[in-house]
Amino acid sequence: MPSSIDLSKKTPLEAGFRMPAEWEPHSRCWMAWPYRQELWAKSLSETQKGYAEVAKAIAEFEPVTMIAPPEASAGAAKLCGPGIEMFPLEIDDSWARDSGPLFLTREDGKQAATAWHFNAWGGKLDRYEWDARIASSVCERAGIPKYQSSLYLEGGAVHVDGEGTILTTESCVLNRNRNPDLTRKQAERELCRALGASKVIWLPGSLEEGDVTDGHIDGLACFVQPGVILLETALDPEDPRYKILQENRRALDGVTDAKGRPVEIVTIEEAYEAEAGSATFCRSYINFYVANGGVVMPGYGVAGDARARAVVEKLYSDRKVVQVDIDRIAIGGGGIHCITQQQPA
Secondary structure (H helix, E strand, O other), X not given: OOOOOOOOOOOOOOOOOEOOOOOOOEEEEEEEOOOOHHHHHHHHHHHHHHHHHHHHHHXXXXXXXXXXXXXXXXXXXXXXXXXXXXXXXOOOOXXXXXXXXXXXXXXXXXXXXXXXXXXXXXHOOOOOOOHHHHXXXXXXXXXXXXXXXXXEOOHHHEEEOOOOEEEEEHHHHOOOOOOXXXXXXXXXXXXXXXXXXXXXXXEOOOOOOOOOOOOXXXXXXXXXXXXXXXXXXXXXXXXXXXXXXXXXXXXXXXXXXXXXOEOEEEEEEOOOXXXXXXXXXXXXXXOOEEEOOEEEEEEOOXXXXXXXXXXXXXXXXXXXXXXXEOHHHHOOOOOOHHHEEEEEO
């Protein structure tokens, strides 16, 4: 049962909670199993193998719990192997980062979580009733209390440095399909309350056709350490995303974080050589998962894999970097970060 923390009159910020940075120690990783044929069509079996490979790669570093519909749990367990814990639960889709809770900690060791209102990326899907309940179910399973934010949002829309700074995009948070009439100042106030932060850094994001997320930050940029942001870029002006990525780069000029540090920018080129399997295909190398002692990052079977890996290995020189082919995951519009959610130690 959830621990006895009084949530009635306090926000996470007021109660002393914060969302830790992803490189801080984890107790486990949460994932959700793909099983809806109408969403994955002919690729479903290969996509399931891809999810299993990601789960097994992360399990080399930390425990993994896979949420799977009761009728699919046996099949998921067989593909994932004995090292992955199964959590039978009705779900609609398989993007744990977006529908799951964002875990919080405070100095006394207590944990809590923040849940957004989930409306399937601004109403992109008709069926999402089970996914809208995942955050509550996970918190109950983990035995921690849940704060309910007023925002309609997804976990992939935000990234934090663990020291008071949130990184996000206007194209998602301020989109009328999620939070109509919400001002930027109102959004900043609620984001900081919900995640225990004091400053929001905004990127324009992306409203590119085919991007179901409306420009989630986890496909564009992320903190890799306090004061350092890894930013996706395109070098070819003919690349359809070149202009979008340049606009995001310019938005970081002269920016400081919550501690007043000028933000250092490191760039990584997207997987432009990868053959898109669908209009929603995700080419992001930034969409990786930082585990205890490791980083599990996307591979696409192209020359850019080695270039991107070298960048990540330099940034995380104290961790083992593992690359997993995600072609059958990327066709759904996301990568490894999108299908995972860390719970802090």
